[in-house]
Amino acid sequence: MQNLKKNLTFILAAALYLLFNLRVGATVLETVKATCWQLLQTAPYIAGLSYVFIALLQYMAGGEKLPWDRKLRIFFALGIIAGLLLGIYEYGGVEVGLRK
Numbered sequence: 001m002q003n004l005k006k007n008l009t010f011i012l013a014a015a016l017y018l019l020f021n022l023r024v025g026a027t028v029l030e031t032v033k034a035t036c037w038q039l040l041q042t043a044p045y046i047a048g049l050s051y052v053f054i055a056l057l058q059y060m061a062g063g064e065k066l067p068w069d070r071k072l073r074i075f076f077a078l079g080i081i082a083g084l085l086l087g088i089y090e091y092g093g094v095e096v097g098l099r100k
Contacts, residue, residue: 010069013076020083023090042082050075 021042023034054071058064 006069010073013073013080017076017079017083020080020087038083038086042079042086046075046079046082049078053078 018035021035021038023031023038025031025034050071053074054066058066
């Protein structure tokens with residue numbers, strides 16, 4: 001039961017990451033292109049920030065490595081925050097990415 005709960009929350013975190021980075025267009029193709037562009041723009045920054053955050057956590061734990069699912073959960077959490085902030089920024093009227 002515990003393993004099922006871990007898997008479900010992991011899938012939920014991944015789905016929320018995609019949802020918060022979803023950029024809606026006029027057609028399905030534009031939506032897919034804008035969402036992929038959003039993910040490609042933010043993923044390197046989120047990966048770098050996650051790397052620093054994970055390294056800090058491992059240092060504080062005395063060098064003990066984090067499991068891969070925890071590392072991805074940190075990536076998803078930071079990606080959700082970045083997607084939310086960029087969504088608010090775009091909603092404010094600033095055009096970013098392919099929509100220019």
